[in-house]
Amino acid sequence: xxxxxxxxxxxxLFVLILTPCSLFPRIETTVALAEDRPDLKIYxxxxxxxxxxLLAYFSLKNGCPPYVQIxxxxxxxxxxxxxxxxxxxxxxxxxxLSRRFIxxxxxxxxxxxxxxxxxxxxxxxVVSIRTLEEARRLAFEINDVSIISLSALPRGxxxxxxxxxxxxxxxxxxxxxxxxxxxxxxGCQTEWYEVRFNY
Amino acid sequence: xxxxxxxxxxxxxxxxxxxxSPLSTSNNVLIFAVINLNILLILLLGFLxxxxxxxxxxxxxxxxLGAKLRxxxxxxxxxxxxxxxxxxxxVSFQFLRTSIGYWFNIKVERSLDNALTIGRTYYESxxxxxxxxxxxxxxxxxxxxxEEDDTINRICIEQLVNPTLLVPGAQDPGSTIHFNSIEVxxxxxxxxxxxxxxxxxxxxxxxxxxxxxxxxxxxDSLVYSxxxxxxxxxRVLCPLRNADDSIQAVLALGHLMPQDISYLLDNIRSGYExxxxxxxxxxPIKGSxxxxxxxxxxxxxxxxxxxxxxxxxxITEPVQMLAEATHRIALGDLDFSLEAKGKDxxxxxxxxxxxxxxxxxxxxxRTEETSRQxxxxxxxxxxxxxxxxxxxxxxxxxVISIDRQGFVTLMNKSASSILDMSxxxxxxxxxxxxxxxxxxxxxxxxxxxLSLSPxxxxxxxxxxxxxxxxxxxxxxxxxxxxxxxxxxxxxxxxDDLTExxxxxxxxAWREVARRIAHEVKNPLxxxxxxxxxxxxxxxxxxxxxxxxVFDKCTNTIISQAKELKHxxxxxxxxxxxxxxxLRPTRLDDLAxxxxxxxxxxxxxxxxxxxxQEGLPDALLDPDQIKRALINLLDNAVASMPDGGKIIxxxxxxxxxxxxxxxxxxxxxxxSPEDLSRLFxxxxxxxxxxxxxxxxxxxxxxxxxxxxxxxEDNIPNGARFVLIFPIN
Numbered sequence: 001x002x003x004x005x006x007x008x009x010x011x012x013l014f015v016l017i018l019t020p021c022s023l024f025p026r027i028e029t030t031v032a033l034a035e036d037r038p039d040l041k042i043y044x045x046x047x048x049x050x051x052x053x054l055l056a057y058f059s060l061k062n063g064c065p066p067y068v069q070i071x072x073x074x075x076x077x078x079x080x081x082x083x084x085x086x087x088x089x090x091x092x093x094x095x096x097l098s099r100r101f102i103x104x105x106x107x108x109x110x111x112x113x114x115x116x117x118x119x120x121x122x123x124x125x126v127v128s129i130r131t132l133e134e135a136r137r138l139a140f141e142i143n144d145v146s147i148i149s150l151s152a153l154p155r156g157x158x159x160x161x162x163x164x165x166x167x168x169x170x171x172x173x174x175x176x177x178x179x180x181x182x183x184x185x186x187g188c189q190t191e192w193y194e195v196r197f198n199y
Numbered sequence: 200x201x202x203x204x205x206x207x208x209x210x211x212x213x214x215x216x217x218x219x220s221p222l223s224t225s226n227n228v229l230i231f232a233v234i235n236l237n238i239l240l241i242l243l244l245g246f247l248x249x250x251x252x253x254x255x256x257x258x259x260x261x262x263x264l265g266a267k268l269r270x271x272x273x274x275x276x277x278x279x280x281x282x283x284x285x286x287x288x289x290v291s292f293q294f295l296r297t298s299i300g301y302w303f304n305i306k307v308e309r310s311l312d313n314a315l316t317i318g319r320t321y322y323e324s325x326x327x328x329x330x331x332x333x334x335x336x337x338x339x340x341x342x343x344x345x346e347e348d349d350t351i352n353r354i355c356i357e358q359l360v361n362p363t364l365l366v367p368g369a370q371d372p373g374s375t376i377h378f379n380s381i382e383v384x385x386x387x388x389x390x391x392x393x394x395x396x397x398x399x400x401x402x403x404x405x406x407x408x409x410x411x412x413x414x415x416x417x418x419d420s421l422v423y424s425x426x427x428x429x430x431x432x433x434r435v436l437c438p439l440r441n442a443d444d445s446i447q448a449v450l451a452l453g454h455l456m457p458q459d460i461s462y463l464l465d466n467i468r469s470g471y472e473x474x475x476x477x478x479x480x481x482x483p484i485k486g487s488x489x490x491x492x493x494x495x496x497x498x499x500x501x502x503x504x505x506x507x508x509x510x511x512x513x514i515t516e517p518v519q520m521l522a523e524a525t526h527r528i529a530l531g532d533l534d535f536s537l538e539a540k541g542k543d544x545x546x547x548x549x550x551x552x553x554x555x556x557x558x559x560x561x562x563x564x565r566t567e568e569t570s571r572q573x574x575x576x577x578x579x580x581x582x583x584x585x586x587x588x589x590x591x592x593x594x595x596x597x598v599i600s601i602d603r604q605g606f607v608t609l610m611n612k613s614a615s616s617i618l619d620m621s622x623x624x625x626x627x628x629x630x631x632x633x634x635x636x637x638x639x640x641x642x643x644x645x646x647x648x649l650s651l652s653p654x655x656x657x658x659x660x661x662x663x664x665x666x667x668x669x670x671x672x673x674x675x676x677x678x679x680x681x682x683x684x685x686x687x688x689x690x691x692x693x694d695d696l697t698e699x700x701x702x703x704x705x706x707a708w709r710e711v712a713r714r715i716a717h718e719v720k721n722p723l724x725x726x727x728x729x730x731x732x733x734x735x736x737x738x739x740x741x742x743x744x745x746x747x748v749f750d751k752c753t754n755t756i757i758s759q760a761k762e763l764k765h766x767x768x769x770x771x772x773x774x775x776x777x778x779x780x781l782r783p784t785r786l787d788d789l790a791x792x793x794x795x796x797x798x799x800x801x802x803x804x805x806x807x808x809x810x811q812e813g814l815p816d817a818l819l820d821p822d823q824i825k826r827a828l829i830n831l832l833d834n835a836v837a838s839m840p841d842g843g844k845i846i847x848x849x850x851x852x853x854x855x856x857x858x859x860x861x862x863x864x865x866x867x868x869x870s871p872e873d874l875s876r877l878f879x880x881x882x883x884x885x886x887x888x889x890x891x892x893x894x895x896x897x898x899x900x901x902x903x904x905x906x907x908x909x910e911d912n913i914p915n916g917a918r919f920v921l922i923f924p925i926n
Contacts, residue, residue, distance in 0.1 A: 074479050075472020111318050111468040112424070127409065128423070 038065040040165055042193040047147075047161050054147040056084055058193070060140035060165050064106070069132070071169070072108040072115075079168050080104040080139055086147050087160045094160065098148040104139040153199055162194040241494070244501045251508050265519030269511045276507030281500060288496040295488055303478055311471045318467040325456060326422050326433060332378060333420070333435040333452040336360075340383070340450060341440050349441045351448055356383060356392045379432070380453030382406070383439065386415055391448060397455060403432050406451055414438050414449045423451075430458040517545040521552055533560040595694065597672075600679070602688040605629045609690075617695045619666055638663065649676050649689070661693070669875060671696040701879075705898065708880035712770035712891075720767040723760050730756035766889060773880065773891045779820035779902045786860055787814055789821055790847045793828050803842030810849040817858050817925050819903060824860075827899040830892040831862045831919050837885055838866030838917070856925045865916040874909060896921075 045058040060080065068078055082102040087094040103120040109128075115135035118126045129135045147161065168187035255273060258266035344355035360381055380403070383392040388408050395402065403425060410423050414436050421436040434453040438446040456464075477484070520537050527535065533556055539549040591598050597614030601607055607630050610622040620633075631639050641661075649657045655678035663670045674693035678686055734753040741749050787810045794806045828847075835845050843865040850859045869877065876882045878897035883890035896919075900907045905923040912918040 071479065074475035075469070076476060076479075109468065110315060110471055111322055111464055113319065125407070127407075 038062045038068070038167070038188060040167060040188055040190045042163055042165060042190055045163060045193050045195055047195050047197050049150060052150055054086070054150060054153060054161075054199075056145040056147055056161060056163065057143050058082075058145075058163055059142065060190075063140045063165070063167060064132070064136055068167070072106060073110065075108070075110060076169055077105050077107045080106070081166045081168070082142055082163060083166070084145055084147060084161070084163045087162065088154075089158055089160070097153070097159075100145065100147065102142055102145060106135060106139050155199055158196055158198050160194050160196050162192045164192045165190045241497055241501065244505070248501055248504045248508075265515040265522060268518060269515040272511035272514055273504075273507050276510055277504050280503030280507065284496060284499050284503065288492065291492055292489065295485070295492065299481065299485055299488075303481060308474065308478075311474050314467045315471045318464045321460075322464060325454065326435065329378065329433060329435045329452060329454050330420055330422075330437075333437045333450060336381070336452060337437045337439055337450050345439065345441045345447055347442075349445075349447055351383065351385070351391055351439070353392050357394075360394060377454070378452045379455040380434070380451070382434075382451040382453070383448050384411060384451065385448045386446070395453070397427070397432075398429050403427055403453070406434065406436065406449075410436065411449055415446055417446075426461070427455070429455060431456045431461045514545065517549055521549065524552065524556070528556060528559065533563060597691075597693045597695070599625075599630075599691045599693075600688060601630050601691070603686055605631060607633070608688065614693070617670065617672070617693070619668075635664075645676060646689075649678060655680065660696070669697070671700050705880065705894065708894070709773060709776075712773050712880075716767045716771035720764065720771065723764045723767065727757055727760040727764070730760065769889050769891055773895055773898075776895070776898055776902070777823075779823050779899070781818040781820055781903075783816035784819040784821045784824065785814070785816055786819070786824070786849050786858060789825055790828065790849060790860070793825055793832065794847065797832055797836065797845075801836050804836055804839060805842075805844045807844065807846045808849075809846060811851055814849060814851050814858065815925055817923055819923060820899075823899045823902070827896040827921070828860070828862070830896050834885070834892055835862060835864035835866065835917075837888075838864055843916070851925075857922050858925055859920055859922050861918055861920040863912045863916060863918040865912065868911055868915060868917045869909060877909060878907070 039062050041061040042058050043061050046056070048055045048057065060082075063080060064072075064078075072078060080103070082104075084098075084100045084102065085096055086098040088097050089095075101121065103118075105118045105120070107116045107118075108114075109116060112128075113130070115129045115132060116126055117129065117135050117138040118124060127138055129138065153159070166187070166189040252273075255266065255270055259270050339359055340351075340356060343359060344352045346352055379397055380395040381392070382390060382395075384406065385391050388411055390405075397403065406423055410421060413421055415438070419437065422433065423436060424431055424433045426432075432453050432455050434451045436449050436451045439448040439450050441447050517537075524535070524537055536553045536556065537549045539546045539553065591609070591611040592613075594611070595613055597617045598609065598611045599607060599614050600609035607625050607628055610620075610625045612622075615622050615625075625633060630642070634642060645657065645659060649655070657676040659674055659676070661672045661674050663672060672693045673696050674691055677690050677692070679688050679690055681687055730753045734750070734757075738746060738749060738753070787808070790808055790810075794808055797804070798806050832845065839845075845865075846861075846863045848859075848861045848863070850861075851857075852859065873882075873884065878893050879890075880894040881890035882894075883892075897907055900921055900923075903923050905921060908920040908922070910918050910920070
């Protein structure tokens with residue numbers, strides 16, 4: 001039989017391991033606001049062309065729910081990444097003809113009480129706006145996105161243009177950034193939205 | 200276990216860098232994986248620790264060498280490391296909670312809000328002031344510098360703008376700020392007029408078209424600021440309208456906010472935002488800190504347990520080795536040495552143990568060498584002792600040793616045979632207890648005489664009565680002395696002279712017989728012849744009376760001479776016993792021939808011959824054997840005057856290869872006192888016997904290397920057994 005001394009030792013180790021585990025419920029490990037995840041959607045997704053280029057137009061819906069506004073008011077930069085890809089039909093796997101990333105970052109300046117929208121990643125420019133509505137319009141309405149030169153697009157085929165948007169936190173001064181993201185990952189991403197067209 | 204600990208430490212370090220680095224969310228997967236791996240490794244470490252604990256418990260239960268000591272050490276080390284670790288963890292946890300609570304104190308939050316409000320107020324007052332100035336400037340320019348054809352007169356603008364406004368420190372009366380730039384831009388975004396004074400070389404960037412367009416689109420006023428090297432340039436844009444209130448151009452009036460003020464405002468803003476972020480992530484920060492604390496605590500605990508095991512092992516291992524080595528030494532295995540690692544006390548102990556083992560081995564080798572030499576010496580002594588014992592056992596002389604206390608310590612085989620006593624009956628007993636009263640007295644006299652003897656030796660002939668036999672011994676008494684001349688006892692060496700005496704007596708008798716035969720026989724014949732001549736010559740010449748006397752006397756002389764001659768012949772025969780002429784003889788035939796003579800001559804006696812089948816021939820002298828048999832039969836018949844039964848039995852003993860001839864009668868037998876002298880010459884209990892019959896029988900048997908036994912015949916009578924070897 002195992003001696004009482006051994007049983008005490010094992011019990012002591014169990015208590016040792018269980019004690020920190022029992023402390024966890026006392027701490028809320030997630031951001032309450034993050035529970036209200038936005039239902040990001042792409043709408044007004046159209047494809048057009050100029051004289052020599054294929055152009056895309058789309059808008060983001062629900063990109064700035066209340067908790068994101070709180071995050072912005074806390075000085076955190078929110079980044080919106082739009083990924084646009086043109087695919088040509090092919091057996092089994094579609095061929096990617098063009099792939100572009102469009103970046104919009106949204107920041108709130110608490111001192112000047114204005115929003116700043118930066119455009120990127122190519123020609124970086126910043127626009128300061130007083131109202132959230134205007135900032136939303138700048139960040140979420142994507143127009144005249146040049147996809148590909150028409151000369152590089154063979155005629156007589158059906159192409160697929162698809163787009164998806166991703167919202168994430170860009171910068172923060174906080175420590176434990178990596179670990180915090182695990183507990184308060186409030187970023188989200190849409191599904192792929194597709195438009196098929198014949199050219 | 201070591202590898203797991205090191206891996207955990209490295210992973211923890213990597214986690215630290217990952218957690219504190221502002222990486223994008225794509226690295227979250229990596230952090231998650233690393234943490235999971237770390238947790239798995241901690242579980243593995245925990246498993247190893249538990250495994251070692253279980254192993255330790257079982258070893259303790261099995262009472263393995265060193266297990267109890269190791270258990271005690273592990274418990275001590277683990278307790279010593281766990282208690283402070285747990286206390287520190289709990290205190291840190293509480294401290295963490297309290298500290299985070301202090302971070303979000305309401306006073307701090309209110310102070311930050313107030314600071315931000317002040318900053319905002321200051322900034323807005325600057326902007327508002329600039330807006331008022333721009334509106335005043337716009338009003339002046341609209342009235343004076345826009346021509347009727349809606350063109351803008353640049354010269355008018357230059358004249359209107361007070362140059363002193365552009366001088367640093369100069370202020371418009373009634374205004375608290377000055378402006379550093381004035382720009383007039385038309386609808387095609389073409390700069391119509393620009394006057395800029397800044398305290399640095401670089402020019403400020405031009406106003407973006409999109410901003411300008413907002414004014415042209417109808418916006419009354421717009422603030423556009425840009426950060427420059429010397430501070431923040433705040434530009435207030437407002438439209439320049441013509442008479443019909445249409446917008447002709449945009450007036451941008453700029454004011455450079457000093458860098459130090461801009462820096463302070465930025466600090467207020469960033470402090471406020473940082474606080475808001477901390478508050479927003481209050482709980483995740485708590486969780487992450489707690490998890491980090493837990494991981495580090497668990498790591499410390501497991502590492503300390505592992506260290507406890509290692510330390511206990513490092514202490515108990517040499518002890519266990521020493522215990523096992525001691526056990527091996529106890530079993531006699533000295534051909535090994537323990538490995539001494541390090542320079543601590545245990546290593547010194549191990550080295551001392553190795554030296555001790557070598558010393559024991561050397562001592563054992565020497566002991567074995569000594570033991571081997573002792574065994575050799577003992578063997579030699581034992582061999583010598585056996586040799587002496589063999590000599591003692593095989594010499595014909597009897598040897599008896601008596602110690603100082605009078606106890607018999609040694610008695611050889613010859614002594615046992617001579618005295619007819621086994622050594623077991625004698626050895627260890629006091630010699631006085633073995634002797635009769637007379638013998639004891641005689642020995643006491645001898646002892647005293649021996650003690651007085653200067654040489655310590657004494658030789659005496661002794662006659663002893665042992666079991667109704669009289670032994671004639673020649674005994675030599677010698678005092679045994681050691682190197683210091685101290686008496687150790689007495690050794691008695693004696694020879695049995697009984698048979699020698701018999702032989703000597705027989706030889707003497709034969710000499711007597713020869714002389715008697717020689718001296719007596721010679722005159723007998725003339726006596727007998729003279730008596731016969733007297734009788735022949737004078738018998739007829741005498742008268743009747745004289746003749747009767749003469750006849751009787753001469754007859755007596757003649758018969759007695761004849762008798763005497765017969766006696767002399769017997770003596771002569773006894774004296775001149777020839778050497779036996781051995782040849783193969785069948786005893787059964789010989790006995791049958793002899794019995795045939797006696798059957799006819801003695802009808803009252805029943806003769807019977809019994810023999811074993813398959814009797815071999817024996818190398819005997821048949822004439823002498825026949826003579827011995829006749830003597831025995833004569834005695835037997837003489838002992839039974841009224842008749843009886845005589846049985847001759849011949850047997851063959853294959854084991855000793857001897858043939859036995861026994862003659863039994865149913866006579867009165869032989870009394871015990873006659874037994875000793877039975878075969879002596881001239882000893883006869885029979886009237887008219889010469890006493891030579893059994894002496895001759897004995898002599899014949901002895902000449903044939905045989906022996907003769909006399910025993911009682913059951914139920915009565917005597918029995919003579921003659922035993923001859925076949926070869």
